[in-house]
Amino acid sequence: MRQSNYYPFGLKHKGYNGVTSSNGNSIAQKKLYSGKEFQDELGLNWHDYGARNYDASLGRWFSIDNKAELYVGHSTYHYSANNPIYFKDVDGNYYVGTDGKRVTTSIAKDGSIKLSSNASTDLKRMANLINASGSKTAISQFNKVGNNETRVNFQIIDEVNNEKDFGDGVWGLHQAHDRDGNALAWLGDGKTGKFSGRPKYKKDSDGNTIYDEATITLFAGNIQESLDKAVEKGKIKKSQVSFYKLMLIVAVVGHEGEHNLNLADIQAIITRLDNDDSNDNNRDVEGEADKIFDQIRQEIIDKFTKKED
Numbered sequence: 001m002r003q004s005n006y007y008p009f010g011l012k013h014k015g016y017n018g019v020t021s022s023n024g025n026s027i028a029q030k031k032l033y034s035g036k037e038f039q040d041e042l043g044l045n046w047h048d049y050g051a052r053n054y055d056a057s058l059g060r061w062f063s064i065d066n067k068a069e070l071y072v073g074h075s076t077y078h079y080s081a082n083n084p085i086y087f088k089d090v091d092g093n094y095y096v097g098t099d100g101k102r103v104t105t106s107i108a109k110d111g112s113i114k115l116s117s118n119a120s121t122d123l124k125r126m127a128n129l130i131n132a133s134g135s136k137t138a139i140s141q142f143n144k145v146g147n148n149e150t151r152v153n154f155q156i157i158d159e160v161n162n163e164k165d166f167g168d169g170v171w172g173l174h175q176a177h178d179r180d181g182n183a184l185a186w187l188g189d190g191k192t193g194k195f196s197g198r199p200k201y202k203k204d205s206d207g208n209t210i211y212d213e214a215t216i217t218l219f220a221g222n223i224q225e226s227l228d229k230a231v232e233k234g235k236i237k238k239s240q241v242s243f244y245k246l247m248l249i250v251a252v253v254g255h256e257g258e259h260n261l262n263l264a265d266i267q268a269i270i271t272r273l274d275n276d277d278s279n280d281n282n283r284d285v286e287g288e289a290d291k292i293f294d295q296i297r298q299e300i301i302d303k304f305t306k307k308e309d
Contacts, residue, residue: 009059105146113139115146122156126218126253133250135299141292145216145257149204152260153215160221169222172252174259176200177213190286194272201270208263209270216256223248243304251296258289265289 039046039053046053054060103123108114113127130138145152175183176199184195200212227244230236236244259265268283 134303141254150211151213172256173217174256176211190284247300251293254296255289255293
């Protein structure tokens with residue numbers, strides 16, 4: 001039996017840790033930081049997380065994250081988003097809440113979004129922005145996504161990101177995951193487009209076909225860049241940027257959430273992937289999402305206009 005105490009990134013405290021009992025087998029005694037097997041052969045001093053090996057002295061992995069496309073704002077070698085106190089890296093693939101469980105949402109008595117305690121910093125930030133917007137549609141949409149039976153990863157990218165895989169200046173992105181857990185790229189427009197691979201589907205408790213897992217990304221840096229350009233061109237005033245940024249961020253997340261919720265859109269995408277010639281093939285899967293965007297935007301405009309009056 002061993003007593004072990006660690007710094008956040010996994011290095012052991014020195015001076016008082018040690019073997020307190022000879023009980024326990026040699027394999028169990030190798031399960032150290034985060035319960036992972038410590039590999040001291042050849043002086044490597046790595047922790048085996050299954051998907052990758054981790055070096056606590058560096059706070060970095062020794063191979064590239066195979067889900068790096070989910071976290072384009074981070075290094076492909078980062079450990080727990082550089083915040084191991086808050087995030088836990090389960091197997092070297094991607095981080096989840098501190099308890100390893102899915103974050104749930106609810107609506108409080110005052111009508112605001114309430115998040116479970118394991119919510120990430122990005123989710124808390126997004127909930128605060130939606131609450132500040134006062135849009136009932138945005139609040140309802142965020143709550144629906146949080147309680148949908150699809151596992152949803154959410155992230156905010158504050159840096160300008162114009163990588164070709166995401167599109168030049170894109171504001172938001174919804175990506176279904178395939179059976180291997182990879183986030184799929186969207187190819188084409190709303191009427192003919194489809195994912196770059198086949199998403200993993202499942203039946204929810206009502207028997208509806210939904211995505212097993214998806215990622216929603218908000219490119220806040222791209223929105224800021226678009227607004228800065230609008231100021232330069234004289235389309236909006238600099239004093240209006242904060243309002244427009246709040247409005248667009250909240251509306252974009254509502255739009256992307258609809259892609260995760262709309263059962264008819266999901267079915268249309270399935271028929272395209274199956275090369276089915278049914279009428280669903282012609283459905284514009286951006287249509288309902290655009291309506292949500294416009295509705296949220298109008299609600300925010302109405303609220304802030306009334307404040308000015």
